[in-house]
Amino acid sequence: MTGNLLLDSLPEADLQKIQEKLKPMALTAGQVLSTQGELVRHLYFPTTGFISCRASGSQGELLEIYAVGHDGVVEAASILTNIAAVTAEVQIAGQAYQISIDDLCVLLNQTEELTRVLLKYAYSLAVRMVQATKCAMFHSVKQRLVLWLLLANRAHGKVIPCTHQSIADALGARRASVTLVLNELAHSGILEMRRGRITIASPSGLEQASCDCFQLIKAGGEPELECEIGA
Numbered sequence: 001m002t003g004n005l006l007l008d009s010l011p012e013a014d015l016q017k018i019q020e021k022l023k024p025m026a027l028t029a030g031q032v033l034s035t036q037g038e039l040v041r042h043l044y045f046p047t048t049g050f051i052s053c054r055a056s057g058s059q060g061e062l063l064e065i066y067a068v069g070h071d072g073v074v075e076a077a078s079i080l081t082n083i084a085a086v087t088a089e090v091q092i093a094g095q096a097y098q099i100s101i102d103d104l105c106v107l108l109n110q111t112e113e114l115t116r117v118l119l120k121y122a123y124s125l126a127v128r129m130v131q132a133t134k135c136a137m138f139h140s141v142k143q144r145l146v147l148w149l150l151l152a153n154r155a156h157g158k159v160i161p162c163t164h165q166s167i168a169d170a171l172g173a174r175r176a177s178v179t180l181v182l183n184e185l186a187h188s189g190i191l192e193m194r195r196g197r198i199t200i201a202s203p204s205g206l207e208q209a210s211c212d213c214f215q216l217i218k219a220g221g222e223p224e225l226e227c228e229i230g231a
Contacts, residue, residue: 002097003047005071006117014111021107022097027051033074033088040078042098046070049094050156052170053086062087063136064148064170066128069155076122079104091170092161124217131213141173142181143211149191149198150206150214158200185209 001008002022007015027033027049034040036056044051050069054062065086068074077085079101108115128151135144148171152160164182168175182198185191190206192199200206207214 002045003070003095004045004073004097006073006121007045007097009117010111010113014113017111018099018104018107018114021099021103023099025096025098027090027094027096029090029093031090033090034078034084034086036084036087038084040075040082040084040101042100043076043078043104044074044088044096044098046072046074046094046096048156049090049096050092050152050160051088052091053088054170055086061172062169063172066125066132067091067148067151067155067170069152071155072121072125073118076118076125079118091166092156128217131217135211135213136172139211139213141171141177142184142209143213144171144173145178145181146185146206146210147213149200150203150210151217153200153203153206158203160198160200161196162198163196 002015002019007018010018022045025044027044027046033042033044033051036054046068047070050067051074052064052067053074054064056062068088074088074096075084075086082101108118132147135147139147145167148167149160164179165175167182168178171178182191182193185206186193188205188209190200190202190209192201
């Protein structure tokens with residue numbers, strides 16, 4: 001087992017082939033794995049840590065589009081174009097496996113299930129981005145923050161090393177608004193907070209405080225592909 005859910009869902013024969021091309025590496029907080037609009041040479045399968053994938057505006061502002069933990073890969077879209085669609089920055093340090101796009105493309109033709117696994121992930125990621133966009137447009141800062149925490153819990157775990165400012169940056173919200181919501185959730189016993197760290201004390205309570213976006217993301221995360229890949 002590698003610790004990455006995508007890799008570990010592969011049949012043993014496929015996993016052995018891809019493991020020959022994987023390079024273990026450390027992820028450090030603030031490390032940039034890809035820059036929007038620039039050439040991408042490698043993909044990353046995190047086993048621990050949390051990577052924020054953000055789009056930039058004309059004035060240099062950044063907004064998180066999605067985040068990746070041990071449940072995904074950075075940056076899957078570049079398989080098609082070799083160009084980064086987002087800026088991927090490590091928010092929480094951890095470990096990952098690196099693989100070159102060239103090696104991965106060869107493996108797509110040599111394995112039975114790798115293409116299917118990546119397509120399923122691409123679909124679930126699209127569902128997540130649609131719901132996150134809807135949430136950003138129509139829901140309150142509290143609802144958006146609760147969704148961010150739930151996704152971070154699913155991808156990283158209940159202990160999330162982060163600052164109020166880093167969450168505000170990801171949400172495109174004011175730090176004061178984020179702090180107000182975090183204090184409210186902590187007062188309700190849902191969160192425990194220390195400097196630079198948030199612990200989700202009650203995942204069920206956090207889920208009860210969420211909008212419908214989280215349930216829709218969960219429901220859309222495991223599609224059944226109707227077509228046969230390569231048929």
